[in-house]
Amino acid sequence: MPKVDRRILKSQAAIKKAVVELMSEKSFDDITIKDICDRADLSRKTFYLRYIDKYDLLDKLIEEHLNELRELCEIELEMELDYIEGYQIWFEFFEKNYLFFSTMIVSKGAPTFRNRFLEFIIEEVKGEVNTAEGINIGLNEEVFVQFFSSAFVGLVEWWFKNGMPVPPRVMAEQVGLLFERNL
Known part of the structure; x- marks a missing residue:
């Protein structure tokens, strides 16, 4: 290279x-x-x-951050982390990139980010869902995935809009426990 x-x-x-x-x-x-x-x-x-233009710049900037999240997911899989440890890596990444994520989520000028972030989370949650057994038996998988993905994006949005009122470790613990209980 x-x-x-x-x-x-x-x-x-x-x-x-x-x-x-x-x-x-x-x-x-x-x-x-x-x-x-x-x-x-x-x-x-x-x-x-x-x-090419400012839209190309924005697109590449968004893709760069989503690719970094994808890489974190791969690391989580390789290290076989539990939900809490995995989400701690995510929330620390969000905190480290506070200006980008808070601006993209709060900005009305970049709705494409929120949509692409949601699509990314949907893909991640899909691999974790089991509606064939346990407490989720009989639930529609697509409804389940949409519900949890939207909840996660909304929670991240709340976290940034309120100036990260809860430390990344606590966010990871809370989100991890919610996912463990329901997935």
Whole structure:
């Protein structure tokens, strides 16, 4: 794999940081390429070398964070973590990336993030559901998956909107126990 120039990585990081900061201040629709370039202290040419437009930037930024979550899921599987340990990794990741997640979830200018995040959670929950036996016998699997996925996304949304009032470890314990009881 060819080595990527550090200047390219630095400019991409500056652009990503700039758009997230701007989204925490105003609607995505009101953000211009000029705003992003000014905040990142880069030229428009540099921006257009990396991205087609601001929507391409947003799409790549969202995909980058969802891919990191996918990687965390793979690590959880390899390490055979229980729900609480797994969710602690997630909530620590959310906390570490607070500006991104809080901005994406709270921002009305990026509804695509919430939809893609929900789709991601649905895929993760599907693998955990068992409606053939136990307390969930006879439940419609799709209803069950939608219910728990929507609940999880809503809980994460609540957590960010309220400034993370509960530490990641406590969130992990609470969510883990809820999932253990119901899955």
